[in-house]
Amino acid sequence: MTMVARQGPEFEIGSFEFHGDTVTVVTNEQGSWAVLGQLCQNLTLDPNGQRQAIERKAWSEGKTCVMHVMLPGQSRVYPQFLIHERILPMWLANVTTSRIADEGKRLKVERAQVELADALYRYVTDETRRAVPVPKSREITAAAGPVPYREQAEILSILRPVLPEAYATATGKVIMARVMGERPELESSETPLYASTFLAEKGHKPKTVAKFQSGFGSRVSNRYFKVHGRRPGKIPGPAGSRIDQVAAYTEDDRPILEQVYQEIADIIDDFEGGGQLRMSA
Incomplete structure (x- = not known):
């Protein structure tokens, strides 16, 4: 199901560079969204095919929307199909790179599968890059989860007795690394x-x-x-x-x-x- 994102005075459009390509991010009270068509153009993927594939997945429920925005280089607004930051890793993981014959294009997609979600996460959580101040009452959720890091740590502490040790340790390291603004690094026994x-x-x-x-x-x-x-x-x-x-x-x-x-x-x-x-x- 495609939901319609609400637009209002807190609507914001920004962007960041990813290996020479522009990635536009639309942020509103519901979180941050990436423009699927632009990402597909960057990665030389078919946007219509990717949209259909996403909409067939259960994990996309409530995490896509159509919004009228003006992208860099455009002279007016156009309807854009957006995917929420929370499902971008799932979408990339479902792109089968073995079907891409061109080695250069395949490597570009595989690099995005490894790095793009982290790049979007850093952009979303970097408060210093915002040209328009965000109201204090609004909280931007990171890809790590829908609650603040302190609460994530408390939840992990409560659930740790019923979690596999490797999973609990890895999750704790991920939370700590993101609190410190670092990229999580896990041992093979924890990954x-x-x-x-x-x-x-x-x-x-x-x-x-x-x-x-x-x-x-x-x-x-x-x-x-x-x-x-x-x-x-x-x-x-x-x-x-x-x-x-x-x-x-x-x-x-x-x-x-x-x-x-x-x-x-x-x-x-x-x-x-x-x-x-x-x-x-």
Whole structure:
């Protein structure tokens, strides 16, 4: 669903440079928004196709809007499709770079997948760059979450007993780094890794990931149990187009996922090639 963003005296348009390209940010009482058409132009992606892909995702509910704005270089306002800062990382993560034949364009998109969300976050939280003062009653939420950092830390403290230790430690480091204006740096034992994102990293199509992530995840969980004598902890994470309780692995567990993947890679490739092979856990 596309929502209509409210416009008023606190409406603000700004921009920042990202590797030579301009990224326009529209900010109102609901948060900060990026212009999808401009981002697609910067990354040589099809804006109509990307908009349709976004609107099909459950995570875009209430996080897109159409607003009349005038972008740099334009002489009048035009309706622009905007995506909220909170879903920009999800959108970029769902762009399949293996389909981009041109190496230069593919590398540009992959660089945006790694760096653009952090660049937008720094822009949104940098109060010194604003030409128009923001009323004190208005709070801009960062990509880290919808509540102030102090409250995030308090919530983490309350929930820590029921969270996997690696996840709790990583989350605490992220909160601290962003409070200090730094980029979070995590050890491999703290960096989250999910079965679905692992399959996506292999260049598989979204429908392939959706079909195989459950069976693949079950096999990985079983192998993890054989190695560690216990099941992996679970946290809210990506499960297709929704957020669900998923097994929480870390980069230290990647060898297990790689081992299991090699055992079923032919089955997955056959499915993508039009075959109908089935995989059991």
